[in-house]
Amino acid sequence: MARKEQIMKRMFKANPLVRIAGLAIVLLLLTGCGKGSVEKVKIGFVVKQPEEPWFQREWKFAEQAAQKYGFELVKLEARDSERALAVIDTMAIQGVKGFVICTPDVRLGPQIVAKTQQKGMKVISVDDQFVKPDGTFMTDVPYLGIAARKIGEDVGTELFKEMRKRGWKPEETGACIITFDELDTTRERTDGAIDSLTKAGFPKERIFRAPQKTSDLEGAFNAGNILLTQQSQINRWLIAGINDSAVLGAVRAMESKNLGADAVIGIGINGTDCIGELAKPNPTGFFGSMLLQSRIHGFVTAEMMYKWVAEGVEPPKDTRTTGILITREDFKQVLTDQGLGDLVK
Numbered sequence: 282m283a284r285k286e287q288i289m290k291r292m293f294k295a296n297p298l299v300r301i302a303g304l305a306i307v308l309l310l311l312t313g314c315g316k317g318s319v320e321k322v323k324i325g326f327v328v329k330q331p332e333e334p335w336f337q338r339e340w341k342f343a344e345q346a347a348q349k350y351g352f353e354l355v356k357l358e359a360r361d362s363e364r365a366l367a368v369i370d371t372m373a374i375q376g377v378k379g380f381v382i383c384t385p386d387v388r389l390g391p392q393i394v395a396k397t398q399q400k401g402m403k404v405i406s407v408d409d410q411f412v413k414p415d416g417t418f419m420t421d422v423p424y425l426g427i428a429a430r431k432i433g434e435d436v437g438t439e440l441f442k443e444m445r446k447r448g449w450k451p452e453e454t455g456a457c458i459i460t461f462d463e464l465d466t467t468r469e470r471t472d473g474a475i476d477s478l479t480k481a482g483f484p485k486e487r488i489f490r491a492p493q494k495t496s497d498l499e500g501a502f503n504a505g506n507i508l509l510t511q512q513s514q515i516n517r518w519l520i521a522g523i524n525d526s527a528v529l530g531a532v533r534a535m536e537s538k539n540l541g542a543d544a545v546i547g548i549g550i551n552g553t554d555c556i557g558e559l560a561k562p563n564p565t566g567f568f569g570s571m572l573l574q575s576r577i578h579g580f581v582t583a584e585m586m587y588k589w590v591a592e593g594v595e596p597p598k599d600t601r602t603t604g605i606l607i608t609r610e611d612f613k614q615v616l617t618d619q620g621l622g623d624l625v626k
Contacts, residue, residue, distance in 0.1 A: 322352040324586050325372045325380030326579075327365070331358040334553060335575060336383070339407070342579030342620065343381070350587050355380075362386050369396045378590040379403030381582045387412045390419045403589055405596060407582045420598060425582050428601035429466045432571050433473025433521070436548045439606055440474070440519045441481040443546050443568060455515035456488040459504055459522035459531050461496045467523040470550060474521035487515075491531070496523065501530025509538050518545050518566075525549035525570055529558060532566040542566050552607050552616075556624055559609040569612075571604030576620050578602065 326343045328336035340356050347354040355377055359365035365384055372380055379402055384393065390411025397404045410426055411419040418424075444454060456478055462468045471490075479485050491508040493500035501522060518535060522528045528549035535545045545566025549555055552572025558565060585596035607615045613625045 320376075322587060322591050323355055323372075323375060323377045324352050324583055324590065325355045325357060325368075325377040325382075326583060327357045327359050327368055327380055327382040327384075329359055329365075329383050329385040331356075335573075338575040338621070339383075339579035339582075342576045343583035345620075346580045346583035346587065350584065350591075352587050352591070354583065359385055362389055365389055366392060366396060369393070369400060369402070373400040373402065377402065379405075379586045381405045381407050381586055383408040384411070388414075390422065394419070394422060403586065405582055405586055405589075407578055423585070423596040423598055423600075425578060425585070425596075425600040425602070427466065427573060428603050429469035430473040431601070432550055432573075432604045433470035433475075434477040435473075435604060435606070436470075436521050436550065436571055437474040437477025438481065439548055439569070439571075440521060440546055441478055441483060444519060447546075449517055451483050451487065454483075454487065454517045454519060455512055456483060456519045456521070457505060457508055457531055458488060458490050459493055459501045459520070459527040460490050461493045461500075461523050461527070463496075467496070470523050471521060478519070483519075493523075493527065496527070498526045498530040498533070501527040502534050503530075505531035505534030506537065509534060513538075516540065516544055520545065520547035520566070522549065525551045525554035528570075529555065529567060532558075535566050540566065548606075550604065552604070552612075553621070553624060556612065556616075559607070559612045560625075561609075564609060569606055569608035572607050572615060572619065573604055574602045574619065 326340060328339060330336055344354055355372060355375060357368045357371065359368050362385060382393065382404060384406065387409050391413065393404060405423045405425065407425050410424045411422050413419055458471050458475055460471045475488055478488060489508055489512060491504040493504045518540065520528050520531045522531065528547040532545060532547050542564040547567045549567065549570040552570040555567060555570045558567045588594040589596055605615060616622060616625050
């Protein structure tokens with residue numbers, strides 16, 4: 282610091298032009314642009330639907346990783362294919378060294394990778410895995426996603442366990458599986474639930490698929506209502522589906538037939554779209570849900586990318602998350618433990 286002060290004094294003794302130039306140099310030195318200054322690593326996090334709570338939570342947890350490791354997080358949205366490719370240019374201009382992306386179209390994978398390599402950047406896909414032109418997955422790109430089939434299997438296991446706990450006989454019980462086979466990940470969830478139930482000893486002939494025409498609560502209600510009309514002799518039901526809304530819709534259909542919490546066991550998937558249901562003072566047929574771990578999808582992917590860029594530690598090629606069962610007895614505590622306490626305040 283003393284040396285810098287000496288430099289300033291000399292500049293003031295010089296002629297006006299030299300003084301101005303000298304002051305400019307000194308200001309650069311004093312503002313940290315000289316020896317010892319460190320520029321923050323920039324990491325991008327691109328999502329396809331920023332208004333959706335899931336992606337907002339991913340950003341939230343990625344920001345926590347940025348605070349922990351001291352990098353700068355650049356949050357961007359890519360609602361369509363054109364935007365997904367354009368944001369790579371945007372990040373490159375901003376000095377982003379690597380990014381995490383949930384692409385709006387998994388078929389863009391080869392183009393995203395090619396452009397990323399061209400810009401000298403690194404990429405991790407999250408939630409939706411890139412696919413090749415032939416439809417197979419790009420297993421050479423680091424990916425963190427949901428173990429859809431395992432989560433479905435866990436739903437089936439928990440349904441069977443609760444049925445046994447209540448003393449219900451499988452031969453007197455029906456399993457309503459609300460399906461939506463248009464997407465691989467949703468089909469894996471319901472197929473997993475069916476396989477788990479049959480392996481546990483639940484009769485195959487008493488498992489009924491109820492396809493949704495639309496993947497929302499109304500679509501599930503209509504699918505469940507049709508099934509109940511066809512199987513009106515069954516008075517006890519297990520319910521599984523692609524998500525919380527699918528199971529909630531079926532539960533509402535059961536209630537319309539006067540089948541309540543004493544005759545219905547429903548377990549959803551997501552764990553955040555059923556909080557109001559679990560918080561009701563009186564139990565309903567919605568028994569619980571498999572909570573998906575958004576903290577891992579946001580924090581861990583951002584952490585992986587930072588360590589890859591800053592330390593050269595390449596992330597695993599395939600990482601899958603499972604679910605955590607929540608029920609009306611413990612959902613507040615589990616959500617709080619998972620960093621989602623704001624949802625139950």
